[in-house]
Amino acid sequence: MPERFRIVSGPFTEKQIAAIARLHAGEVPDGFLSSLGEPVLRLLYRHAAGSRLGVVLLAESVETGEPLGYICGATDTSALFAEFVRRRWPLAVPTIVPRLMHPARAFRMLETLAYPGSSDAGLPRAEIMNFVVVPSMRGSAVATRLFEHLMRSFTDRGVPAVKVVTGEQQRRAHGFYEKSGSVLHGRTAIHRGHQSRIYIHTLSPTSDYAPPVGKVRHDAVKRAMDIAVASAVLTATAPAGLVVAWRIKREDGGPVFYRGTRVGRYGQPFGMLKFRSMVIDAARLGGPSTADDDPRLTRTGKFLRRWKLDELPQMVNVLIGDMSLVGPRPQVPSDVQRYTTEEMRLLDVRPGVTDWASIVFHDEGAILAGHADVDQAYDDLIRPGKIALGLAYVANRGLGTDLRILALTALALAGYRRTTELLQRDVPLDLAHVRR
16 A cells, blocks of 8 residues: 655644655765754754745645655755754854865855856756655656645745756756656756756646646635625624624533634644534534534534534634635544545645535534444545545635635525535536445
């Protein structure tokens, strides 16, 4: 069975930064940065991950958390290194200086620092600084997914093209970049006696990995719509929200809101907000799945869930960018850890307040009612269909799709009987097989 993996975009733990540094030192042992040692590499990658000029992405095994590869890029390599020196010199200098006592190492540092300024002025400023995949995962989807995510990040930042410098002997890397649509620009020598190839990857509609113009426009319009609608809904429902908060507080004196950890875009965890619909410490009394007859539900909670009013605070998540109005529903970390490599594509988009699965399984609580093991019933009856519908959305997403999902959600909440019939016309799956 292929290794399942996830792409992590930060914030990174010290353990993850250390893993990236070890991968760099282990897979690029002859590189100048590797010669400075892992402490310096940890400082550099920590800075790149937190800088607006840098992007660091890590591929991890879902089962073990072991690093499988990483990619690091910069929108301006020279500016990133200059920023690193300015901000990190109190920590970096005491670590670097002793290792530069070796003349050959000092000379290689001067060559490395001089290279960005002496290269072709017409080359892109953005660059892939390092790209490593462990030997056991080469030829798998890890390299492709890391590259895709980095190109998407560069596109989001308005980068028109990216430079890639790779050693003349790295035949596998040459094939990968050429297959991705990168074009050989020429050759250079960063260090004396070591030839390298320069590839240019243009982030335009002709690039294999750049989204088409319509996709870029959809993302911008989608985000604008998210902000506008979330702001309007929060404003319009504020009086009702105060009443709900009062009812929740009055019933048992507990907190008004529930904040549950969910996994968002690119595997980034966030706190999803809901009006609390269960008793205090409900997580200790049962699993994550909830049936309509769950004894943990409060009286107010049953009413809120029936009309989906407990989801209203998620408009705050939409407003700050953790979620979108439309997208696959966010899942708990334990469920995401079970994703296959294909299912990990659900994390390529922002999770949503509603989607096709939310409409198809609008009566999820009723489906689960009466089962002795509610979590197992969820896995058997609902989870496969939700994942299939989520993947179908990721593959067919667009502004028109989002607007139709919002309209169908409103019809479902209003109890319109022909909602399923209308939905089947829109969903590229047979709902009779999706809903078991």
